[in-house]
Amino acid sequence: MAMARFVMRELVGLAIASAAVVAGAVVVATAQPLAAGIGRAPTPDEVAALDISVAPDGTGLPRGHGSPREGELLYRSTCAPCHGARGEGRAEFPALAGGVGSLASAQPVLTVGSYWPYATTVWDYIHRAMPYDSPGALTSDEVYAVTAYILRLNGLVAETDVLTETTLPRVVMPNRDGFIADPRPDVR
Amino acid sequence: MPAATSRLGAGRRPYGARSSFETSRRAFRDDSATPGTGSSRTPLQDSLGILTPSALHFERHHSGVPVIDPATHELVIHGLVDRPRVLTLADLRRLPSVSRVHFIECAGNSGREHEGRPGADPQQSHGLASCSEWTGVLLSVLLREVGISSTARWVIAEGADAARHARSIPLDKAMDDVVVAYGQNGEALRPEQGYPLRIVAPGWEGNINVKWLRRLHVVDRPYMLRDEAASYTDLMPGGKARRFTFVMEAKSVITRPAGGQSLAGPGDYEITGLAWSGRGAITRVDISSDGGTTWTPATLSEPVLPKAFTRFTLPWRWGGRPTTLRSRCHDETGYVQPTRDALIAARGMTAGPDGYNHYNGIKIWTVDGDGTVRHA
Numbered sequence: 288m289a290m291a292r293f294v295m296r297e298l299v300g301l302a303i304a305s306a307a308v309v310a311g312a313v314v315v316a317t318a319q320p321l322a323a324g325i326g327r328a329p330t331p332d333e334v335a336a337l338d339i340s341v342a343p344d345g346t347g348l349p350r351g352h353g354s355p356r357e358g359e360l361l362y363r364s365t366c367a368p369c370h371g372a373r374g375e376g377r378a379e380f381p382a383l384a385g386g387v388g389s390l391a392s393a394q395p396v397l398t399v400g401s402y403w404p405y406a407t408t409v410w411d412y413i414h415r416a417m418p419y420d421s422p423g424a425l426t427s428d429e430v431y432a433v434t435a436y437i438l439r440l441n442g443l444v445a446e447t448d449v450l451t452e453t454t455l456p457r458v459v460m461p462n463r464d465g466f467i468a469d470p471r472p473d474v475r
Numbered sequence: 476m477p478a479a480t481s482r483l484g485a486g487r488r489p490y491g492a493r494s495s496f497e498t499s500r501r502a503f504r505d506d507s508a509t510p511g512t513g514s515s516r517t518p519l520q521d522s523l524g525i526l527t528p529s530a531l532h533f534e535r536h537h538s539g540v541p542v543i544d545p546a547t548h549e550l551v552i553h554g555l556v557d558r559p560r561v562l563t564l565a566d567l568r569r570l571p572s573v574s575r576v577h578f579i580e581c582a583g584n585s586g587r588e589h590e591g592r593p594g595a596d597p598q599q600s601h602g603l604a605s606c607s608e609w610t611g612v613l614l615s616v617l618l619r620e621v622g623i624s625s626t627a628r629w630v631i632a633e634g635a636d637a638a639r640h641a642r643s644i645p646l647d648k649a650m651d652d653v654v655v656a657y658g659q660n661g662e663a664l665r666p667e668q669g670y671p672l673r674i675v676a677p678g679w680e681g682n683i684n685v686k687w688l689r690r691l692h693v694v695d696r697p698y699m700l701r702d703e704a705a706s707y708t709d710l711m712p713g714g715k716a717r718r719f720t721f722v723m724e725a726k727s728v729i730t731r732p733a734g735g736q737s738l739a740g741p742g743d744y745e746i747t748g749l750a751w752s753g754r755g756a757i758t759r760v761d762i763s764s765d766g767g768t769t770w771t772p773a774t775l776s777e778p779v780l781p782k783a784f785t786r787f788t789l790p791w792r793w794g795g796r797p798t799t800l801r802s803r804c805h806d807e808t809g810y811v812q813p814t815r816d817a818l819i820a821a822r823g824m825t826a827g828p829d830g831y832n833h834y835n836g837i838k839i840w841t842v843d844g845d846g847t848v849r850h851a
Contacts, residue, residue, distance in 0.1 A: 325562070325566045325569050325570065325620075326560040326561055326562040326563070326566045327560070327561050328558065328559060328560065328561070329551055329553065329559050329560070329561045333551070333561070334551065334553050334559065337551055337689075337690055338553065338690075338692065339633075339639065340631055340633075340641075340692050340694070340698050341698065342694070342696065342698045342699070343698070343699050347698075378508065379507065379508060379509070379512075380508075381828075390710065390714035390716075391712075391713055391714030392714075395710060395714070395825065395826075397705075397710070397827070397828045399705075402705055402716075402828065403701075403704060403705045404699065404704055404705070405699050405704055407699070408699050408700065408701055408704045408705065411698075411700065411701070412700075412701040415638065415639045415641070416537065416538060416637070416638040416639060416640075416701075419509060419512075419538070422538065422637050422638065422639070465714065465715055465716055466708065466715065466716050466717070466718045467711075467715050467716070467717055467718070468717070468718070468719065469717050469718070469719055469720045469721070469722075470717065471717075471720065471722065471724060471833075472724065472810055473821050473822070474813040474817050474818055474820075474821045474822075475810070475811070475813070
């Protein structure tokens, strides 16, 4: 009986919330959420373990460090088989280095160095999805090191530079300002 | 008496399959060094009506199709929210649901037409698009549920696949019509389409329709993930690239008669095809069989739904002379599908990081005197 009354109350809550949606109000900002009993709150550790988001200003980067020198050995064993010894790419595996200054030409060469606007994106993508056949296998320091080596191949950091959660976002990529908003519909 | 009539038929079966006479199939290259990366194309020329059979829905994955147990799968919503939440599939099924028919189209669909390497048939030219009825919970319901903060502007959607594929979705879109879907055409999502949970962002490029959804991170700006900072941008002549080019503009293709088919001889035929727009409903489709000089409005088959495949038909009498067939669609915003020439005049011939994205030019098929239909 108590259960039935509970369900009834929830249904009434639902109807009120739906009416608020129709009225265009900012819904459930203060009142009880639509279905507060559904799901559970994650623990902070749970969120920390899952949250791999990294923003261009470095928000979300874990503490760590790596230099081009440290990254070279790892790059040669882990990345070069697909992306080439100097990041030149091979078959369906994209080039990682070169092409800076080519974007306006008839034969633009799009690489991490020539095209990617943010160094954090390089770190994030390696961390998230590489190595292709064993994603997630690299430690944070290894990701910093490999990122540093790829940026070194593009001449964007020095051999002795150390990338950290603080220095990585400060690397200015050549094509940072190479993007424009969507102008479509541009053809009528 | 036909054999099928003179003996008893087969028995019942718990999960059906198509007739053994039907052979329509997705097409893909299978010589890749990374089999999980790539795409398969929907055989649009075999499509009847507006729904794509789930088994024939196009595929695009970066790191293969994961196997996910729905009993243990969880969706985590966190970030700029008042009440972070972990939801199981069972939890999601308790929330108000919607069922919506929408196409999903890869940004690169028909890009080879732009490049000048037109597809030989509708599957090759336009097969990176499919249409399903999707069932799930509106993302706006989930976001109201967790209480988004006043500084929230974007929502990062992330998958549980090996690429942990993720995209930033603007909050306006998230609060508009995005569906967190668990159903496809009356049953659970197919693994290739994101089982057990995916984003459906109606009318927007396929890549942002994140599959195998496991995390929604409410943030204050786009995080510039690879597939929004570098890939899925459109490089223009002069070296600047367009980004956040989300919407798939109005497009149509005649699926019959079309490349790869042949007409049996002069006489009456039905021209039919599909039109769709990421900005809303298709309002009109014109067909020309004289090189684009005169256009005849086709009949739009009901239902005509926003951001969904719309079937068009037109009776046509072929006199037996060589000709061309082309279709041109209009959508509810007044937008008219442009020609390839007009698109190239505006956007040039510069390939971006993924080739040519967001091409939607008028598709032309050539009919030879012997009835053979080819791409023009």
